[in-house]
Each structure stands twice: as C-alpha cells, then as structure tokens.
Amino acid sequence: MLSRLFWCAVSPIALFPHAALAQGSDAVVGLEVEQITAIRTSDSDVSLARLTLLPEIDWAIDEAWQANAQLRLEVADDGTGLGSLENYSPASRPLIDADNARLEIDELTLAFRSGGTAVTLGKQTIVWGTLDGIRVTDRFDAIRFRDFILTDTRPERISRWGVRLQHETGTWEFDGAFVLDSTVNQLGQEGDAFFPQATRFRGGISAGVEAPIQVADRGRLLDDATYGARATKQFNNGTISFIGISGPDTEAVIVPPQSTVDEAVLLDFPRRELFGASLDLSLGSIVFRLEGAHIPNQPINTLSDTPLLSGPTLSSLDRPRTIIGLGADLIAPGDVFLNVQLAADHIDAGESVLVRPETDVIASLTAQKPFRRDTMTAVLEFAGTFTDGDGVVRPRLEYDVTDQFEVAIGGDLIFGPREGQFGQFRNQTRIWVRFKLNL
Amino acid sequence: MKHLALAAAAFLAFSGPLVAQTPSAGQLASSIENRPTNAGRTGTMNFTIASSRGRTRERQALFLQSDRGGVTKTAIYFTGPGSIRETAFLTHDYETRADQTWLFLPATGRIRRIPSSDDDDYFLGTDLTYRDLRTNFKFPRDEWKFTNSGAKQVGGKRMYTLSGSAASNAVAQNMGYSSFTATIDPATYFPQEITYTDLRGRALKRVTVLRMGRVGNAWTALRLRVSNVQTGTSTLISFTNMKSRPGIDQRLLSSTALDDGIPRIN
Numbered sequence: 001m002l003s004r005l006f007w008c009a010v011s012p013i014a015l016f017p018h019a020a021l022a023q024g025s026d027a028v029v030g031l032e033v034e035q036i037t038a039i040r041t042s043d044s045d046v047s048l049a050r051l052t053l054l055p056e057i058d059w060a061i062d063e064a065w066q067a068n069a070q071l072r073l074e075v076a077d078d079g080t081g082l083g084s085l086e087n088y089s090p091a092s093r094p095l096i097d098a099d100n101a102r103l104e105i106d107e108l109t110l111a112f113r114s115g116g117t118a119v120t121l122g123k124q125t126i127v128w129g130t131l132d133g134i135r136v137t138d139r140f141d142a143i144r145f146r147d148f149i150l151t152d153t154r155p156e157r158i159s160r161w162g163v164r165l166q167h168e169t170g171t172w173e174f175d176g177a178f179v180l181d182s183t184v185n186q187l188g189q190e191g192d193a194f195f196p197q198a199t200r201f202r203g204g205i206s207a208g209v210e211a212p213i214q215v216a217d218r219g220r221l222l223d224d225a226t227y228g229a230r231a232t233k234q235f236n237n238g239t240i241s242f243i244g245i246s247g248p249d250t251e252a253v254i255v256p257p258q259s260t261v262d263e264a265v266l267l268d269f270p271r272r273e274l275f276g277a278s279l280d281l282s283l284g285s286i287v288f289r290l291e292g293a294h295i296p297n298q299p300i301n302t303l304s305d306t307p308l309l310s311g312p313t314l315s316s317l318d319r320p321r322t323i324i325g326l327g328a329d330l331i332a333p334g335d336v337f338l339n340v341q342l343a344a345d346h347i348d349a350g351e352s353v354l355v356r357p358e359t360d361v362i363a364s365l366t367a368q369k370p371f372r373r374d375t376m377t378a379v380l381e382f383a384g385t386f387t388d389g390d391g392v393v394r395p396r397l398e399y400d401v402t403d404q405f406e407v408a409i410g411g412d413l414i415f416g417p418r419e420g421q422f423g424q425f426r427n428q429t430r431i432w433v434r435f436k437l438n439l
Numbered sequence: 440m441k442h443l444a445l446a447a448a449a450f451l452a453f454s455g456p457l458v459a460q461t462p463s464a465g466q467l468a469s470s471i472e473n474r475p476t477n478a479g480r481t482g483t484m485n486f487t488i489a490s491s492r493g494r495t496r497e498r499q500a501l502f503l504q505s506d507r508g509g510v511t512k513t514a515i516y517f518t519g520p521g522s523i524r525e526t527a528f529l530t531h532d533y534e535t536r537a538d539q540t541w542l543f544l545p546a547t548g549r550i551r552r553i554p555s556s557d558d559d560d561y562f563l564g565t566d567l568t569y570r571d572l573r574t575n576f577k578f579p580r581d582e583w584k585f586t587n588s589g590a591k592q593v594g595g596k597r598m599y600t601l602s603g604s605a606a607s608n609a610v611a612q613n614m615g616y617s618s619f620t621a622t623i624d625p626a627t628y629f630p631q632e633i634t635y636t637d638l639r640g641r642a643l644k645r646v647t648v649l650r651m652g653r654v655g656n657a658w659t660a661l662r663l664r665v666s667n668v669q670t671g672t673s674t675l676i677s678f679t680n681m682k683s684r685p686g687i688d689q690r691l692l693s694s695t696a697l698d699d700g701i702p703r704i705n
Binding site for chain 1: 488520521524525540565
C-alpha cells in the first residue's frame with residue numbers, strides 16, 4: 001500500500017515536465033518532504049510521528065493561464081496524527097485512505113489573469129484577515145485542528161472546491177469567492193494527542209461521557225456552500241478591507257434531538273454570517289494590525305432546561321458574537337523580529353448560559369532572531385488566554401543544513417486548567433524534532 | 440533585503456567625457472549622486488553567499504523595478520532554492536515619505552506589510568546591509584563629509600578616488616561605517632571599488648564591481664562581490680537577462696500581485 005501511495009504521489013511530477021516542455025511552456029516541479037516526531041514529556045511516549053510528501057507542479061501555460069497542483073501524501077504511526085475525516089465533504093476526501101497513510105489533493109487550480117482581473121477555479125484556499133493565527137475575519141477556510149494550533153504556520157488550512165474572482169481598479173481590489181464544498185475542519189481522532197477534551201469544544205458534553213452523537217451529513221452542496229466578498233483599499237501607508245462571509249462555522253455545535261431524549265444528538269456546523277473589517281498600518285518602524293468582526297447569528301451550545309444525555313442539559317442557539325483583535329510588528333535592537341497580538345472574543349449570551357465564557361481574551365507574542373547569516377533561527381512563541389489562565393510556550397531552533405535540507409528542534413509547553421482552551425491539552429507537553437527536504 | 444534590486448540600479452550611469460582635471464570631492468559626489476537610472480527594468484538575480492570556510496549557498500530571484508514619479512518600486516520574486524520559491528518581496532521607496540514594504544510567504548498565503556529594517560541590519564544573510572542597498576552605493580551628502588578626491592591608475596586606466604567620513608557619530612552608528620574610500624570610473628561615475636571602515640576605523644567591507652553592462656541608455660553592474668574582510672565572508676551577486684522596460688506594468692509592482700506567483704515576463 002505504501003509503495004502504491006508513494007508512486008501515486010510522485011508520478012505526476014515525473015511525467016509532467018515532458019508534456020509541459022513539449023509545448024514550450026514554463027513548468028516548475030517541486031517536492032517537499034517533512035518528517036516530524038514528537039515525544040510527550042509526561043510518559044516519554046511518541047505522540048506524533050508523521051511523514052508528509054508534498055509534490056507540486058506550477059505550470060505557466062501562457063501569460064494569462066496558470067495551473068497549479070499539489071498533492072499531500074501523509075504516513076503516520078497508529079494514533080499519532082492523520083486526523084479525522086468525518087467533517088470533510090465527499091469531494092474533498094482523500095483519494096486514498098489507508099490505515100496509516102493518506103493521499104489527498106492539497107491544491108488543484110486553473111487561473112486566468114488578464115490585467116487586474118483574475119478568475120481561479122479549483123481546490124483552493126481563501127486567505128483574508130491580517131492577524132497571525134488569531135482568526136477574526138479570516139474565517140472563510142476550513143481548518144485543520146488535528147495538531148491543535150501547534151503547527152508551523154497558523155492556521156493550517158484545508159483547500160476546498162470553488163471559484164474565486166478578483167478585480168483591481170485604481171487603489172481598490174474586489175475579491176469574491178464561492179465554494180461548493182462543505183468541508184469544515186479536521187480534528188484529532190479519538191485517542192489522538194489533540195482530540196478535544198474541554199467541555200466547551202464538545203458542545204457541553206464532558207470528556208468521558210458516552211454520547212450517541214451522529215455527525216451531520218457533509219454532502220449538502222448548496223446548503224453548506226460558503227461564499228464571501230472582500231473590498232480592499234490601499235492608501236498611503238496602509239490597507240483597509242471590508243469583508244462579508246456566509247457559510248458553515250468551523251466550530252461544531254451539538255444539536256439536541258427534536259423528538260425524544262433517546263434519539264442521537266447531531267454534531268453540526270450551522271451557517272452563520274460574518275461582517276468585518278481589517279486594517280494594517282505602517283507608522284514609523286512599526287506595523288499595526290487591527291481587525292473586527294461581527295457575527296449576528298453565531299451557533300453556540302447553551303445550558304438549558306431541556307435534558308440531554310446524562311450530563312448537563314443543553315440546547316443550541318444563534319447568538320451575536322463580536323471579535324476584535326489588534327497586533328504590532330517591529331524589529332527590536334539586535335535584529336529581533338517581534339510580533340505581539342491581543343484579541344477579545346465576546347458572545348452575547350442574553351438570558352442563556354453558554355458552555356464557554358462569554359468573553360475570551362487571547363494574547364500571543366513571537367520573538368524571532370536569525371543567526372549565522374540567516375542559516376539558523378531561534379524562535380520563541382507564547383499564546384494563551386487571560387480568561388482561562390492557560391497557554392503554550394513554544395521555543396524552537398531551526399537550522400538550514402543546506403539550501404535544501406532543514407532541521408528544527410523545539411518544544412510545546414502547555415499549561416492551564418483542564419477545561420481551558422490550551423489547558424485541555426496540558427498532558428500533551430512535548431519536545432519534537434523535524435526534518436524538511438525541499439527539492 | 441528590501442533594497443537589493445536598488446543595488447543593481449546603483450551602478451547605473453551614462454557615459455561622460457573623460458576629463459583630465461580631477462573634480463573636487465563635492466563635484467565628484469554630485470556626479471555620482473546624479474547618475475540617471477532606467478525608468479523600468481527586469482532581470483534575473485543570482486546570489487552566491489560564501490562563509491568564511493568556503494561553504495556556499497545559492498539564491499535565485501526575478502527582479503523588477505520602476506523608478507518614476509518620485510517613487511522607486513522594487514519587487515523580488517525568489518525562484519530558488521525550493522524552500523523559498525515564490526517568496527516575494529516588494530518595497531516602495533518614496534522621496535518624500537516613509538517607505539512601504541511587503542512580504543509574501545507561500546506557506547501562509549498572506550501578503551504581509553512588514554516593518555522596515557535598521558540600516559545596519561544585514562540583508563538575507565548576505566554581506567550587504569539594508570543601507571548599502573538603499574543608497575545604491577552612492578554617497579548621500581547628509582551622511583558623509585567628503586575629505587579627499589584624486590586620481591590614480593588602475594589596470595592602465597585612470598580612475599578618480601573619493602574619500603569621506605561619517606557626518607556625525609550618530610550617523611556612523613546608524614550606518615555601521617565610519618569612513619569610506621572609493622575608486623570611481625570617470626566614464627560612468629560608477630564606483631568600481633568601495634572600502635568601508637567600521638566604527639573603530641578598521642577595514643570592514645570591500646565592494647568590487649566585476650562586470651558592467653549597458654541596459655537601455657544606462658550602465659549597470661552585472662556582477663559584483665561584497666567581502667567582509669573581518670569575517671572572511673563574501674557575497675557574489677550577478678544579473679542575467681537584464682532588460683530596460685520603461686513601460687513595465689505597474690500592477691506587477693503592487694502588493695496585490697505578490698500572491699499571483701512568479702510573473703512570466705518575456
């Protein structure tokens with residue numbers, strides 16, 4: 001099986017150049033190979049062992065047409081990191097799904113560009129917003145949460161099938177996307193290191209409670225389509241964007257049974273609308289970032305009088321949600337890059353009692369220092385919440401052994417109460433080593 | 440990083456009469472400062488970054504630049520190695536207001552406005568500082584006091600020489616240099632070699648132009664080496680397929696173009 005997967009993944013890059021060169025077009029092929037292994041400090045067990053191959057083809061057919069394809073072949077040891085597939089749409093599910101290996105399409109697009117107008121068809125991601133890893137208006141894409149937020153880049157996106165139209169005129173850019181793909185997220189599988197534990201991420205059902213949960217059908221193309229638009233204006237030293245999105249949320253709610261208490265509850269991702277704006281502004285040697293979003297109908301589980309399961313009594317409501325975030329980038333003395341961010345996420349509970357705090361306050365700090373002529377980089381990250389008093393500290397050291405080969409070593413030190421966003425994984429503190437090869 | 444392409448433009452000049460009389464230091468600095476540049480140009484950049492032990496790293500990039508209306512726009516799209524392919528960098532340098540800089544990292548998919556670096560920070564692990572790139576290897580009058588000028592024979596050719604010291608201690612701290620000595624080609628007013636000293640007056644860096652060429656109606660350095668004489672490191676920069684493009688599409692030099700992929704320019 002592994003051999004078959006490997007050849008499925010890499011054979012396109014072996015065959016493609018010949019076809020492309022025959023037509024006199026520009027084709028570039030590449031292959032990234034990553035191996036990451038993490039050891040949990042509490043019991044010295046391997047909590048993550050995953051090999052990822054990302055073969056890629058970029059084909060500039062002519063000055064107007066461009067095609068891109070990237071596959072994702074992942075091989076992982078039992079229970080250490082392939083993630084769930086139940087929240088994928090049928091169209092986005094892996095081409096091959098074996099016990100310990102998968103092959104899926106990471107990107108497959110055909111783009112036409114003429115002047116300031118571009119149309120992109122295919123499996124793609126839509127990156128909006130301006131903060132790093134804190135999603136305020138950046139809520140169009142499906143997200144991988146199988147490694148929680150402890151990934152190289154945040155958020156880790158899942159591409160989906162759709163169409164995107166971009167048009168520039170003067171200092172304005174208009175961007176619209178329509179995605180006919182109901183994929184919403186990828187979580188850790190039950191038993192994995194980062195399978196959600198906190199009650200707030202389980203719709204109010206405590207970890208360990210046996211729940212007859214049925215996952216909502218993700219084959220509803222139109223009902224679960226995502227669409228959105230963004231208008232961006234450039235001015236002297238900044239950029240402002242206005243964003244509207246409609247589509248299923250990436251955070252699940254548990255929908256109680258409508259008839260009898262014995263019926264299975266439904267894990268669903270109801271639609272919501274988002275209206276927001278983002279701003280980045282360069283003032284002197286500091287770049288400021290600001291984002292705000294309002295979701296008038298955020299689906300959220302609340303405690304209610306309706307009995308559900310053996311745990312708390314739950315219901316699901318749509319409540320107004322407002323998220324505001326700000327951040328700043330600067331270069332500190334000694335060529336140290338600093339990024340600091342703060343965000344508040346408030347849900348107006350009204351008369352209801354939410355399964356999460358009404359307001360979450362989240363902060364992050366990143367310091368990055370290159371050494372040895374940029375061949376070595378030391379990074380220290382902190383992310384955490386003031387509301388739960390939890391967080392993660394992430395030191396890492398990256399070393400470019402050659403232009404093609406990188407080694408990195410780091411740790412994720414997680415702390416906080418068991419019901420916190422970060423604290424739920426406090427037993428998953430780990431050290432890790434990563435090898436990356438780019439050909 | 441941001442002014443790397445400007446480094447190439449720095450070496451642009453037009454042919455002038457070879458005068459027998461040596462100009463004053465101020466006149467010579469003005470002639471260097473007033474070298475004309477192309478309104479637009481594109482080319483392929485190749486870096487070879489060598490450590491003191493001789494280990495080398497390579498970088499390749501597509502470079503686009505326009506210089507019009509009081510703003511110099513420079514875009515650098517990295518084409519290799521694979522780990523940085525499609526990383527794109529854009530800077531708009533204004534005469535009358537603060538520069539603007541953007542970076543696109545393919546892994547994040549986001550075009551990011553980034554803060555300006557300090558003048559004495561090194562660019563992308565090379566031996567060039569941002570200040571080296573920003574000043575196009577010219578010698579701005581607000582940074583230098585010109586102390587001497589003269590002439591000498593180099594390889595059978597008569598060259599001008601120009602020396603200067605930092606205008607103040609604060610300027611020296613900001614630049615990372617306390618003085619310079621340059622050899623100038625009278626035909627192009629283009630420095631052929633510049634030696635900088637550090638804040639304690641010790642030789643620090645040597646910039647050597649190895650090959651020049653005419654692009655449109657302007658001269659440019661097509662191959663140059665920057666050596667740090669204290670650390671033993673060096674950076675070789677060469678340009679290929681350099682073309683004058685006065686009508687370059689300004690959209691390719693806007694931030695919104697950075698995530699379109701590497702432009703295809705014929």
